[in-house]
Amino acid sequence: MAGNFEGFPREITDFLFGLRYTNTQELLAENKVIYRQLISEPLLLLFCDLTEAALDVSETLITKPSKSVSSMYNDMRFSKAAPLKEYMYIRFREPFGSDNILGLYFDMGCTHYSYGIRIYKQTSAGMEAIRKSILANRDAFTKELSGLNDYGTEIVGHNYAKDRYPSETEILKQLLNKRDFYIRKELPVGESVFNSKLQDEIAHAFKGLKSIYHILKKSLYGAAPLLK
Secondary structure, three states, X not given: OOOOOOOOOOOHHHHHHHHHHHOOOOOHHHHHHXXXXXXXXXXXXXXXXXXXXXXXXXXXXXXOHHHHEOOOEOOOOOOOOOOEOOOEEEEEEOOOOOOOEEEEEEEEOOOEEEEEEEEEOOOHHHHHHHHHHHHHOHHHHHHHHHHHHHHOOEEXXXXXXXXXXXXXXXXXXXXXXXXXXXXXXXXXXXXXXXXXXXXXXXXXXXXXXXXXXXHHHHHHHOOOOOOO
């Protein structure tokens, strides 16, 4: 798939902010035209240009646009009053199972954007598999978790109220004491969003997360997961 992402139009921030007040069925036809120009079309170009970098991290990732790029429409079962999404996303997800689906992501809204590693439909069983892997591979996880700061990424999630692993290092407890988590770099919407630097920035981060992605992939799926 050919890309050639050159940035999002500068009008995107005003449009997304304005949607908070104009995202109605009455203005849907007008908003759809603008949404397609400012968001849908450049987002698809960004997806195409990031695909190679994502596949370099994991060759099994799903790269079908219909399964990876957000549409403009909200699910009307839950957002009847707001027909259009007020944010956008790209998901590169593994095709393994229905829970604990590892993947790379990019999200952007009116004020901030982020990218990194997510585990979709994360379960307690998935977290337990990761904990067992950490305890069996302390040195490998210590190395990868220590390197996250080099890319300005952070671990985000919900902690247990009590420290369950008091004898482990603080680095490993970043994950061991999490009920759920994802790894992200979050930034305010700024100049890089409006040119091709955004694609280079995300691709560079994906490359830097490749090692920890693989260790999480092995933790969740084993050495050779089966396609489903």
